[in-house]
Amino acid sequence: MNYKPDPIDTSKVNLTTEHLKITELLAKNTHEIWAKQRISEGWKYGKNRDDAQKLHPGLVPYEELPESEKEYDRVVSMGVIKTLLAIGYRIEGSETTTEKTATVDDSNLSLILESLKKSSQLNLKSLQTIRRETINLHLRYPEIFRILGEYILKLGEPLMAYDILSEGLKEWPNDIRLQQLLALSLARSGATQRANNLLLELVNSGKNDEETISLLARTHKDLWQQASSPEESAQQIALAAQRYQQAYQMSGDYYPGINAATITMLMGDAETAKAIAVEVREKCLAELPPVSQRSENNYWLLATLGETALILGENSEAEDWYSQAVKQSKGGFGNLSSTRRNATLILEYRQGDINWVKNCLPISRVINSLT
Incomplete structure (x- = not known):
């Protein structure tokens, strides 16, 4: 079979903040449509996927999906938006709320996100525009901070990610994903104890989800490697394994x-x-x-x-x-x-x-x- 996928070229499409805002909505709806179809076919939630018994771990509300699964839906949704724009359609909307409004320069932000997605072409100079004196990061939704934080961490720039995520947490101090990403940026920056303390606070406040517990385990693994005594080393690796x-x-x-x-x-x-x-x-x-x-x-x-x-x-x-x-x-x-x-x-x-x-x-x- 010599099939070669040939999707519509969207490489020259620039997304505005308005497009990015509806991406999460579309991603959630994509999941809802998929889940509704699965359930109608007799599928049920199962901890592990089992095609014979029609069990699937993804049959949960969108908010409870692992970030990797959410990201898949986001990529699909963003692809739809970019395809519509590429073939000449225009997406319009109206403001009907008095919540925080977007004050980010759309052209700058579009350039940043396109650069992040084409990460092989990215350099630190092209990310300077993320700095707080260049962009006033007051958006209606926290998703943009999550997107930027995740991409910048992926590119191996934890200090820059920390700055962006800190800005987001000023507006949404209780956003769990932003706190998780902030802890990861601290851990990757070498501030292991600060990351560990932040994650322990989350766990002690009742945030016992898989991602938080796994990140906490990662910090114990880091502390194990940094231990200065056999006793501390044994304690930290045991805590990492337990978590x-x-x-x-x-x-x-x-x-x-x-x-x-x-x-x-x-x-x-x-x-x-x-x-x-x-x-x-x-x-x-x-x-x-x-x-x-x-x-x-x-x-x-x-x-x-x-x-x-x-x-x-x-x-x-x-x-x-x-x-x-x-x-x-x-x-x-x-x-x-x-x-x-x-x-x-x-x-x-x-x-x-x-x-x-x-x-x-x-x-x-x-x-x-x-x-």
Whole structure:
């Protein structure tokens, strides 16, 4: 079969803040339409997908979906908007509310978002316009801060992401996703204890969702690596394992699952780690689309399959999965760095060749001067 997808070219379409605002609405509605159709066909919610019994973990309200699933719906919705604009339609709306109005310069913001999505062409200089003295970030919805924060973190610029997310939290101090992303930006910036404290506050206030617990586990893993005494080291790695296993038991998702497997191996329990890795591999393979349909959204599935193979001692298979993940990374230096870190930890534990990771997961980036 020689089918080659040929979608309408939307590369020259610039989105305004109004277009971005309706993206989340369309994304939610896309999920609602999909869920309604599934339910009408007899499907029900299940912790794990089971086609035979018609069980699906995605049959939950949009707000309860993992961010990776929401992002898939957002990409589809944004694609629809861009396609309509590309073929000559105009999207109009009217203001019917007295809530905060958008005061962002649409042309600047469109340039930033287009640059972020074409991350292979991005440099720090092109992101200067995000600085608060250039853009007055008072928007009606917090989604724009989430979008910018996620993309900038993906590109490996946690300090810049921190600035943007802090601005968003001034307007929406109780937004959970903004707080999670802020904690991640702190962790990736090296402010591990601050990130840990923020996430502990969230958990202690009753925010016991998978994402928050997993991020908290990540900070304990960081603190384990930074520990100055054997006692502190043992305490932090145990807390990391406990939290990852908690998140995995809650959701059955591959993200906390693979981290639970890795941290369990690092604690010396290789057999349990391999058992978890086998479970996670099966989940990932069940979710992974055919090669012709894979996209940037499948990066973590591919990277996770690489990590499961590495835990199982299947280095050749790991190299193949990691290679596929790199092809889908689209300049996601932050994501690649996280993947490399776990792979390095596993190889260090197994006393393997660390250079293998650098060759398998290369990060080549050119940083242009801000001056």
